[in-house]
Amino acid sequence: MRVPFQGAIDCDLHPALPPTAALLPYLDPYWRDQFANRHIDRMSFNLTSYPPNSPLSARPDWRGTSGGPGGDLDLLRREALDRFGTRLAICNPLHGAIALFNEDMAAALCAAVNDWVARELLDREPRLRASIVVPMHDPLAAVAEIERVAQDRRFVQVLVLVMGDLMLGRRVHWPVYAAAEKLGLPIGIHAGSTYQRAPTPSGWPAHRVEDYIAQSAAFENQLVSFVSEGVFQKFPGLKLVLIESGFTWLPPLLWRTGKLWRGVRPEVPWLDRSPAEIIRDHVRLTLQPIDAPDGEMLLRTLDHIGSDRMLLFSTDFPHWQFDGDDVLPAGLPDETLRRIMIDNPLETYRRLREGGEIGDNAHRKETVR
Amino acid sequence: MSRESVRRQVVAKASEIAPGTVKLVTVADREIGIFNLGGEFFALANRCPHAGGPLCAGRIVSLVQSDGPGSYRLARDKEFLRCPWHGWEFDIRTGQSWCDPHSVKARPFAVTVEPGESLAKGPYVAETFPITVEEDYLVIEH
Amino acid sequence: MNVTVRQRAAAQRLAIVDCDIHPALRAPSDLHPFLPERWREHMKTFGEHVRHGLTGQLPYPRMMAAGMRADAFPEQGPPGSDLDLMRRQHLDQNGVEIGMLMPLSRAGMEERNLDFAAALAHAVNEWQRHAWVKQEPRLRAGIVVPQEDAAFAVQEIEERAGDPAFVQILLSPRSSDPLGHRRYWPIYAAAERARRPIGLHVQGYSGGHASTGSGWPTYYLQEHYAMCGNMQSTVVSLVFEGVFERFPGLKIVLIEGGFAWVPALCWRMDKHWQHMRAETPLVKRPPSEYVREHFWFTTQPIEEPENPRDLAEIMQWVGFDRLMFSTDYPHWDFDDPQRAFKAQLSEAQRAAVFRDNAKALYAL
Numbered sequence: 001m002r003v004p005f006q007g008a009i010d011c012d013l014h015p016a017l018p019p020t021a022a023l024l025p026y027l028d029p030y031w032r033d034q035f036a037n038r039h040i041d042r043m044s045f046n047l048t049s050y051p052p053n054s055p056l057s058a059r060p061d062w063r064g065t066s067g068g069p070g071g072d073l074d075l076l077r078r079e080a081l082d083r084f085g086t087r088l089a090i091c092n093p094l095h096g097a098i099a100l101f102n103e104d105m106a107a108a109l110c111a112a113v114n115d116w117v118a119r120e121l122l123d124r125e126p127r128l129r130a131s132i133v134v135p136m137h138d139p140l141a142a143v144a145e146i147e148r149v150a151q152d153r154r155f156v157q158v159l160v161l162v163m164g165d166l167m168l169g170r171r172v173h174w175p176v177y178a179a180a181e182k183l184g185l186p187i188g189i190h191a192g193s194t195y196q197r198a199p200t201p202s203g204w205p206a207h208r209v210e211d212y213i214a215q216s217a218a219f220e221n222q223l224v225s226f227v228s229e230g231v232f233q234k235f236p237g238l239k240l241v242l243i244e245s246g247f248t249w250l251p252p253l254l255w256r257t258g259k260l261w262r263g264v265r266p267e268v269p270w271l272d273r274s275p276a277e278i279i280r281d282h283v284r285l286t287l288q289p290i291d292a293p294d295g296e297m298l299l300r301t302l303d304h305i306g307s308d309r310m311l312l313f314s315t316d317f318p319h320w321q322f323d324g325d326d327v328l329p330a331g332l333p334d335e336t337l338r339r340i341m342i343d344n345p346l347e348t349y350r351r352l353r354e355g356g357e358i359g360d361n362a363h364r365k366e367t368v369r
Numbered sequence: 370m371s372r373e374s375v376r377r378q379v380v381a382k383a384s385e386i387a388p389g390t391v392k393l394v395t396v397a398d399r400e401i402g403i404f405n406l407g408g409e410f411f412a413l414a415n416r417c418p419h420a421g422g423p424l425c426a427g428r429i430v431s432l433v434q435s436d437g438p439g440s441y442r443l444a445r446d447k448e449f450l451r452c453p454w455h456g457w458e459f460d461i462r463t464g465q466s467w468c469d470p471h472s473v474k475a476r477p478f479a480v481t482v483e484p485g486e487s488l489a490k491g492p493y494v495a496e497t498f499p500i501t502v503e504e505d506y507l508v509i510e511h
Numbered sequence: 512m513n514v515t516v517r518q519r520a521a522a523q524r525l526a527i528v529d530c531d532i533h534p535a536l537r538a539p540s541d542l543h544p545f546l547p548e549r550w551r552e553h554m555k556t557f558g559e560h561v562r563h564g565l566t567g568q569l570p571y572p573r574m575m576a577a578g579m580r581a582d583a584f585p586e587q588g589p590p591g592s593d594l595d596l597m598r599r600q601h602l603d604q605n606g607v608e609i610g611m612l613m614p615l616s617r618a619g620m621e622e623r624n625l626d627f628a629a630a631l632a633h634a635v636n637e638w639q640r641h642a643w644v645k646q647e648p649r650l651r652a653g654i655v656v657p658q659e660d661a662a663f664a665v666q667e668i669e670e671r672a673g674d675p676a677f678v679q680i681l682l683s684p685r686s687s688d689p690l691g692h693r694r695y696w697p698i699y700a701a702a703e704r705a706r707r708p709i710g711l712h713v714q715g716y717s718g719g720h721a722s723t724g725s726g727w728p729t730y731y732l733q734e735h736y737a738m739c740g741n742m743q744s745t746v747v748s749l750v751f752e753g754v755f756e757r758f759p760g761l762k763i764v765l766i767e768g769g770f771a772w773v774p775a776l777c778w779r780m781d782k783h784w785q786h787m788r789a790e791t792p793l794v795k796r797p798p799s800e801y802v803r804e805h806f807w808f809t810t811q812p813i814e815e816p817e818n819p820r821d822l823a824e825i826m827q828w829v830g831f832d833r834l835m836f837s838t839d840y841p842h843w844d845f846d847d848p849q850r851a852f853k854a855q856l857s858e859a860q861r862a863a864v865f866r867d868n869a870k871a872l873y874a875l
Contacts, residue, residue, distance in 0.1 A: 055786040167726040167733075171438070199724040200744035201717075201737065203688045209787035210689075210744075210751050213779055214724055217740035221723040221733070228730045230438030246779055252771035252825075255816040256736060262468040263456035263844065264574050264732045269435035274468070276817070291779040297828065301775075304821050320786050421850035426582040428575065453581030454845050456574055 002325035004334060006085030009345035009352060012190075012243045012286045012314035013080050013089050015121055015128075016070035017113070020045060026112035031105070045096035045109075049161075049192035049211070055320055056212060062318035070318040073124060080317035081127055084327060088345075088352055091130040092159055092190055092243060093117055098135055099194040106135040107145065114149045122154045129352065131159035131188050139172060143179045150183045156351040157186050157241065162218045163193030169225030177235045184350050186239040186284075189222060191215040216291070219245040220253050223283065227257065230270040232282045239348060240283045244316055246291040251304035254279060280307045284348050287327075287340060288316035294330045302332075312348060313341040380500075381507045383410065389447055391425055396511050401498060403507060404429070404461050406448055411461050412509055413450070414496035418466070422454030424495055432458070432467070450495075457493070464495035525861065526608035527848050528869035530809045531712070531766050531837035532601070532650070534612050534643055537588035541642065542617065545634035553627055560623040562717045569715045571734040575843050583841035590841035594646055601840045602649055605848050608866070609875055610650050611678065611837075612639055613712050613766065618655045620683035621716035628657035632667060636677070644676040651873070653681040653710050658695055659718075665701040672705035678873040679710040679764065684745045685718045691752030699758045708762035708807070708872060711745060713738040742768035743776050746802060750780065753793025755801045762872065763806050767839055770808035774828040777802050803830065807872055809837035810864065811846040815853065823854035826864075831856075835872070836865045 021041045024032050035041040050057045050069070057069045062079055064071025071079075081089060097109035110133045117130045132149045134142035142158075149155050158180050166172065168189065180187050192215070198204045199214050219242050232238060257275035265271065271278070292298040302311075315327055328337060346352055380394040386405040393402055393415060400415035402425025417424040428451050431443040449467070450459045458467040499510040536542060543551055563570050575581060576590075583600065585593030602610060619631030632655045639652035654677045656664035671677045680702050684690065690711075702709050715734075721727045722737040724744075742765050755761060780798035788794070794801075808829065816822050826834060838846050848865065856864065869875065 055789075056783065163725040165726060167723065167728060170726075170729060193724070197724060197726060198720045200689060200748075201720050201722050201724065201741040202684060202686045202690065202744060202748070203692075203718070203720055205689050205744070205748055205751070206692070207751055207787075207790050209783055209790055210747050212783055212787070213747050213776075214744055216775075216779055217743050218723065218725045221728070221737055221740055222725055224733050224736045225728065228728075228732045234438050246775070248775040248778055249772060251816070251821070252739075252769070252775070252814065253736075255771065255814045255821075256739070256769065257732075258817075259455075259812065259815045260732050260735055262466075264730075264735075265456075265458065265468055266430075266433040267574060267730055268732055269433040269441060270438045289779075289782060291775060291782055293778065293781075297774070297778075300824060304816070304824075306817070421847050422580075422845075423582050428581060451575060453575070454843060454847075456843060 001328050001330045003084050003328060003341065004337060007087045008084055008313050008341040010080065010084065010086045010089035010315050010317075011241065011312040011345050012092055012288065013076070013317040014070055014094055014319065015076055015091050016064065016068050016072065017045070017093055017095050018116055018120070023109070023112040023116055026115045027108060031108045047094055047096050047099065047192055048195055050094060051208065054208060058318040059320040059323075073121065076317070077125060080315055083325065084315060086127065088127055088129060090156060090349070091117060091121060091128055092188065093130070093133050094190065094192060095133055097133065098161060103135060103138040103141060107138060107141040110135050111145055111148070114145070114155070118152055118154070129154050129156045131155070131157040132185075133159050134176070136160045136164060136173070136176065139175045143175050146176070146179045146183065146185070150185060153351055153354055156349045157188040159188045159190060161192040161194060162189050162215060162222055162245070163195070163197070163199060165194070165196040167225040168222050169227070169229035169231050171229065174231070174234065177231060177238055181235040181238045184237070186241045186348060188241045188243050189219070189245075191244040193218075216246045216249050220249055223253065223279065224257060227271070227275045227278055228268050230268065232278050233270045233272065238282065241312065241348060242283065242285045243314070244288060244319070245285055246289055247285045247305070247311065248291045248298075248301050250285070251301060254306070276306070280310065284310055284312050284344065286312045286314035286316070288314045288319070288321040290321070290329055298329055299331055308336055308339050309344055309347070311340045312345045375510050377508050377510055379506045380509050383502050383505050383507055386410070389429065391429065393425055396509055399511075400425070401509065403500065406461060410500045410502060410507055412498040412500045413459070413461065413464055414498070416496070417452040417454065417457065418493045418495055419452065419455060419457050422452050424450060424452050424459065427451045427453040429461070430458070459495050464497040466493035466495070469493055525865055526606050527836055527865040528875070529605070529607045529610040529838050529840070530764070530835045530869055531613050531811060531839050532597070532610045533591045533840065533842065534614055534639070535589045535591035536617065536638075537592040539617070542631075542634045542638055545637035546630060550627060550630040559617065560627070561621050562623065562719055571715070571728070571731045573843070574731060578843050580841050580843055580845055594643065597840070598647065601838070602647070605838070607649060609869070611710075611873075612643055612650055612652050613681070613710070614639060614655060615712070615714075616716075619657045620655065620681070621685070621714065621718065622657060625657065625660045625663070629660060629663040632657055632663075636667065636671065640674070640676050651678045651875075652676050653679045654707070655681045656698065658682040658686050658690070658698060661694060661697040664698045668698070668701040668705055668707075672707070677707070678875070679708045680705070681710045681712065683714045683716070683718060684711040684741050685714040685716065685720075687718045689748030690745050691748030691750070691754050693752070696754070696757065699754060699761050703758045703760040706760070706874075708764050710764045710766055711742070712766040713741065713768050738767070739769055739772050743772060746776060746806065747780060750798045750801045751791050751794055753791070755805050756793050756795060761805060764809065764835070764872070765806060766809045766837065767811060768808070769812065769814065770810065770829050770834060771814045771825045773802070773808065774825065803833070807833050807835055807868065809835050811837040811839045811851070812844045813846050813851045819853040823856070826854070831860045831863050832868055834864045835869045
């Protein structure tokens, strides 16, 4: 169904990313030189997870005139914001910088992307907010980037991909979580892979659709990683947002981890309560994709989740998750929709509440370079 | 259970059960484990309230506690029982399951039974039996 | 709740089929009668060559007694190695009419030396027959084959296809490629010809990849959980590579992987297949239809939602005709047939899950 009222907060949208040449002004002289000489400025940095022409990557009516997913800012305003009466939206740039093995190059390019987003998107469209893109495989560089970019309070989250080389709950990543907790930024884990490993425990599927479906198991395993490693005991203020993850797999995970925990508790004795309680306190999930048919089974699944705080409205623009205006599941009372569309996002992202009325751009600080 | 229906039975000699060990006895066709915790005796039904496993065949362990990730310490020296099936930990003194699915430990017991369900919801507690030592004999009330 | 371990209401006593029992070697030498001298020597000298850093043990130590029920240790040998104890403690006590054997380690599915793998698989199959099925009419064996050597696998299947002691074909779902890959298709052709389902039991040994698509877990809690993901990607691969269009008679049993994840995965597959169909022309119908027609799931470890009614709902969605009871005897997370199901089942549902589905699938 369509949105029944205005004012939603869209927690996952993907603006079209610039050609690499457009990022050159945001790089320092060394990198500008490298990119030009090595023709890196002619490369697209598209993630394998979202091949530009794939149906999933963009709905037909959400492609720009040249066919690129997401088109330009005007298309985004019209189709992602105006169309759904959205008051605020969080941009999650899916840029391939993070798939580079050279950590310094990845860090430099992530910084350029973040600065480009601030100038070209946030400055031009007051309804937009953004996640900070970081080179997660170099946690200290990631921390430096977070601290730098977070001075601009329109950046509301730290963005990482769900499939990398190491499981995200591991202690090697904890400096990133410390920084995020201190700054009040959730960690946003988004579908997608750097493909440094086979995407399944039995290797490399033949098809893109299989890889995409495999994302949900990756989210499950990452969630169990965060819980088992005691990340939320160490960082009690930290929140996780699972983005474009689906959510219908969640209830069996809550049950299974609870059952396991009761049997293996001495292995992870820092867990002071059941995994389900920890997850309900610390984890949120964006709405799209809604991996279930409308109707009884979806409503029952929402009941199985056992909390009305966990879902955050999203369009996942321009990815093709629904048709027309059909962004919401049918059969939910307005009260629940209000929670999903407005209250849960505001509770999750503290920075969204800043400003005189929400949506006011006035409180951002100048980014220091 | 009313006072009239409490029965008492000698089950073993106290000296038979060394500290830190358990003895299985049968009382009115039910298996019961008698534990000696440093000279104090406790009796638990040999039936895990979770899924019916032979609880008293489980390992007697200490309680693992933690101050945070990577921190491990033992408390309540050998006063806990791990069910040999799914590993649930039970306090031998009280029969209370440590990871009770419904508990905050301070909460008093509340047991509810919903119509049509065969298992009582609420704290998982192994059935305990009052046990006293009378002139070196262990006497159980059941 | 004052029911003793021995007391069983007559009405509750149902002869059941247990779809997952793990027999164990008392000692490696139990395999010797079935191994040529050359491989006995090899086993002694070189041992098994697997994709882990430790010999003879898993890098994720299990929680209690190496993952076994503490009350299942016989006088000699590990749990599952003593048929008499298995009879007393499990087959007799739990009314097991038929039990499916699942030999796990030393069976060759994870062995990197394919000639050795073939010898091991053959030996374990012989051992199942002689040491178990021949001694105990309630037991049935599975034809263990190393899935990475399709030619040998086909040969082994064809050799045993006429032997009713073997009711299914066992592969590891932690294979080197997703199981839908065409290099495994000769095995499916042979399975279809032999009219046996393929049984996929969760595995501790890697086929060359981390236990998750995003890296290696740290704790056993995670490692155990990761097995669901392995089952999921296996289903996806078999469906999307068109295995069931090519082999319409093929049946797959997923063992010890749980089942509560099945509805969500089916919904997810259906949804994304709709837009991405052009990529997989072999998938002619919604993926969930293939799941409904070709997959069965054993029940252990049974899910324990906070509200038991939720479990009954999930079972409804998966289909009571798709579920087959299993105990996983003698492992620690054993499901007792009397006690494991906290959800209310009707008589018909109970009969289906605890006996009739398995009898139909395995033609018992």
